[in-house]
Amino acid sequence: MTCYLHIGMPKTGTTSTQSFLYVNYELLKKQNFLYPISAKHDHKHDHAHHYFAGCLNWYFKTNDKNSLDKNLKQLQEEIQSSKVQNTIIFSEILPEVCNTLQKVAYLREILCQIGFQKIIVVAYLRNTADMYVSMFSQRLKGFLADNKIKQEMLFSILTPPKDNPKPEIYYNYQQILQHFSEVFGKENMIVRLFDKNEFVQGDLIKDFLSAVGIAWNPEFIIPKNQNETLDLLGIEIARHLYERELPTLENDTTSSKIYEYVSKSLTSKDLALKFMPPKEMYESYLNFYTESNEWVRAEFFPHKQSLFPPKDLNSYKENYQLREMKEEYWERVAQFIADILKDLIEAQNALSARKSASFIQADSAIARVQEELPYKLGEALAQNTKSFWGFVLMPFVLSYIKDRHNAKERIYAQEVANSNAPALPPLSSYPDYEEALKLQRSFVYNLGKALIHYDSKGEAKLSYLSFVGRVLGSIRRNKGMGKQLTHLKNERSE
Structure with a gap:
């Protein structure tokens, strides 16, 4: 082999x-x-x-x-x-x-x-001088992804x-x-x-x-080209971030994600933004390894006059400071921030859903019932029929509750399947089981069940106004409805 x-x-x-x-x-x-x-x-x-x-x-x-x-x-x-x-x-x-x-x-x-x-x-x-320019960018990108390399970065690029x-x-x-x-x-x-x-x-x-x-x-x-060099805009952002104490990232995946943000928004082929260090620094990396490069040429490239093509430094143009902040540069900065915020919000939502999906209160059957979809929908129906705007927004509120509940159910089922969470015990095993049964027989709970029944038959979408009309009529007939909702709401907040 x-x-x-x-x-x-x-x-x-x-x-x-x-x-x-x-x-x-x-x-x-x-x-x-x-x-x-x-x-x-x-x-x-x-x-x-x-x-x-x-x-x-x-x-x-x-x-x-x-x-x-x-x-x-x-x-x-x-x-x-x-x-x-x-x-x-x-x-x-x-x-x-x-x-x-x-x-x-x-x-x-x-x-x-x-x-x-x-x-x-x-x-x-x-070419060693071009390597230096690219390594400068690499170290700065590495710092943005992992604050632990501060001192190493100082030694290797300055x-x-x-x-x-x-x-x-x-x-x-x-x-x-x-x-x-x-x-x-x-x-x-x-x-x-x-x-x-x-x-x-x-x-x-x-x-x-x-x-x-x-x-x-x-x-x-x-694959498309990867690990592109930071431009002056990226270098300027990295410089400002470098001056601040950022928390250390211990998770390699998180560091990799931040590296992805940097590579997406803070690199470009714009020649006006191409980083070129001070001529003296560039020339020092070009000349310092002349003897080393000559040995390599003699050993592996004897047919060449020099290992790398000679550089004409008379036409060299320094470009290591961002002198103008154009409108399109601000757009890229905004995109950089937006990408990070988007992932942070999505991660937070997923975490909240996972915590909620894993909700178990071993000594409360009532809490279990209050987490069931019929109760959530019924409570929302009753609350939103109290005002004109509640009535208008009701379809969106109900759809959001249903989608979020189903997402939590899927996450929890997966956690149970992966042995990351215990399966819920039967309701009858809780000391407040009889009180929970009363809640399941309540007007609010049955209101939610009726909506689910309508939805399963397609009637909720086709005859929504008719259904809400029936809800309003039912609420009028249930004179104790307001007190019941207030009592249940207080129970949930305790």
Whole structure:
């Protein structure tokens, strides 16, 4: 079996390539290639094998091998059951996790334990100055999704490379490729340049497929570009948020959702908003790794005069401050806020419905009956016939009550089915059972039952006015109705 180990680098179209491999899972298997599901996180927007890399990192930090062994077992079982000969493992954080020769050697050891006889390392390299610009945006987006990376962000985006050891992990291609070449063998290294002019047919996906030997299939699904770079508007919002103490998010799914908001509303292709750092900072990242890049050129691209095309900095234009706030920019800010509020409101409504659906009061049959649909509808009918506007709004009120009640019932039934909530005991088991029976025989309860009966026959929609007329007549005949409703309302509020 062969493993194609894609190690990035970061900001070389990795998210889009990973999404392509994930959505074309079955078509790739037909070509004897597996992109394993067990090596990735559960949340739907992350298709990288960061879970595998994270388990490895946890072992390096704690010497606790339990999570790693568990993932390796799942990965091995998935590979064996797929019966394919080629597996792609893809995580651009592997160079950071395996940042020493010893750690790279251990990575090879566990891949061999899985059963791979041959391991081929794939790496894409990007111009270091352009990498810096893109990483700046990435760190800011990461901060918006997770406030825990504040200090790391400061070191990695505000400090020139000569004063900052952090970029060694991402930009020192010589160090990274030397470690992986020494462990896996130079003959097993596929090193490509992240440059549209270098890609097969000018396309990153086709270039990667060609590199690993996967034939192009017209049926392949091509996901849209993902993880786009923040523009100046997004950077400005991130800067202001950075200055405030935001709560830390512990839930990966929540962080992923906020990341989605940012990518949707705060990125653009508008050249006027394209972030370009101060020329001095850009040039420092361009020149600092000249020696490292020359080593890579000599080892893997000896036919080239330089690893990356030279940059003409005479025409370089700085653009790192938002100098004008146009009307369309405010629209994007509003959309960013609206997306968050929409999901917050929906989440709150779902939580309220779940709490209400799970309502159980073990010592009160009356409370149970008051939660039944006939009682709710009957009470609403009686209350809304007291005024002209109540009469006008009654159809909408009744429809809302019915829909909300049915939604709660479905949620509760699902919770019971999943053993997340106990089934309700029979009414007869409650000490106030006799009082509850009286409530079920009350005028209000039977009024609701009558409406449900009309609705089931289609009469409530066709003869609504007639039905309400009967309700009004019934209320007049029930002289004690007002007192009964007041008494029941007081009972519910106690």
